[in-house]
Amino acid sequence: MGELNLETLKKEFGEAGGKRIVAVEDLDIDIADGEFLILVGPSGCGKSTTLRCIAGLEQPTSGEIVLDGEAVTQRKPKDRNMAMVFQNYALYPHMTARENMAFGLRMTTDLSNDEIDERVVDASEVMDIEDLLEKKPGELSGGQQQRVALGRAIVRDPEVFLMDEPLSNLDAKLRTQMRTELQDLQQRLDVTTIYVTHDQTEAMTMGDRIAILNDGKLQQVGTPSECYQEPENQFVAGFIGSPSMNFFNVKLNDGVLVGDDFQVSVSDNINAELTHAGSEFVMGIRPEEILTQDKASGEDVFTVEINVVEPLGDVTYLYTEIGGSEATISVNRNTEIEPGDEIQISFPQDEIHVFDSQSGDALITRGTPASEDLASEADSSSTRSEA
Ligand code: ATP
Secondary structure (H helix, E strand, O other), X not given: OOOEEEEEEEEEEEOOOOOEEEEEEEEEEEEOOOOXXXXXXXXXXXXXXXXXXXXXXXXXXXXXXXXXXXXXXXXXXXXXXXXXXXXOOOOOOOOOHHHHHHHHHHHHOOOOHHHHHHHHHHHHHHOOOHHHOOOOHHHOOHHXXXXXXXXXXXXXXXXXXXXXXXXXXXXXXXXXXXXXXXHHHHHXXXXXXXXXXXXXXXXXXXXXXXXXXXXXXXXXXXXXXXXXXXXXXXXXXXHOOOOOOEEEEEEEOOOEEEOOOOEEEOOHHHHHHHHHHOOEEEEEEOHHHOEEHHHOOOOOOEEXXXXXXXXXXXXXXEEEEEOOEEEEEEEEOOOOOOOOXXXXXXXXXXXXXXXXXXXXXXXXXXXOOOOHHHHHHHHHHHHHHHO
């Protein structure tokens, strides 16, 4: 078992001037047994501190860490049955891979030498490093060292794996390969895993769910698709997705969202929802949802000049300016658009997100039904599924 609950977890640090830094603020997350949870957010948002509190390397200021129904907050790291994998591998340089993998077991368990050796050999097979067992870290590449570090975590047979940016020292190609391997490994071992990264591509591709932090506060927990399609606030909308969602200031004017250079007519339902909330908003649209040229249609079509064209092979990004804000449009790789071209675009109303301009909270997401009919249908189907 490895069900983990973070209950109102808080960690403050003191500063020289007596000021307190709140690194993690009242974090509540329930992680199911066997789940792969990604903890993501910008530098300094509190990811590592959260992981270190779970591991027992930091003592939380308040709150509880509960493993399988039992509070482990006061337990020493070695008594938590969790194994941590670090970005810098943290292998002992004077020991062979075999000794590095065995060391933790020798120190914290009363397993016999034969039992320890058996576990090391088993883990080395899982990580495909049988040939490296007699080598020291200095003789191994970064990728091989990370395999040994993962092997060292596996031999512990823990209830929870804690991984702090384990792939960020690897080159891009190896990182992509290890990303897939780690996902596969996690599924095979079926061990609850919390994986810290600042890389939103890792967040989107690796885990069952993502928890997004900013300034020590939890912004949203959900599947990658939920966080992408229905971000709960502007921070999540801008953080998840690459290139980022485009944002524009808009005013609601009689069923039409009016920006500096464009407008988007909205449905009666969206108009009613927004009218309750005020008159000035931030509108968001993802680069790939913007319609261009002959696909752009309706009365809200407008013209933009393309400043930069960036072909990436599989897709091409167009950069322009709309109402004084930079905007990115993603188009098919076969586009013939060139810098300086003027093209017609439109923002389809069922792809837009609308945020409160003060709080940043999402008022309309792609999941918001465009009409009353759809809204009542959604209501009755959710009532049906509850029943
Ligand atoms: P990164 O991706 O850069 O590693 P992070 O999201 O992991 O960042 P943390 O390392 O958890 O962020 O830090 C969160 C905040 O707590 C930061 O403001 C950091 O400066 C502060 N902090 C972390 N450790 C300490 C410490 N030991 N003493 C004082 N402040 C700390």
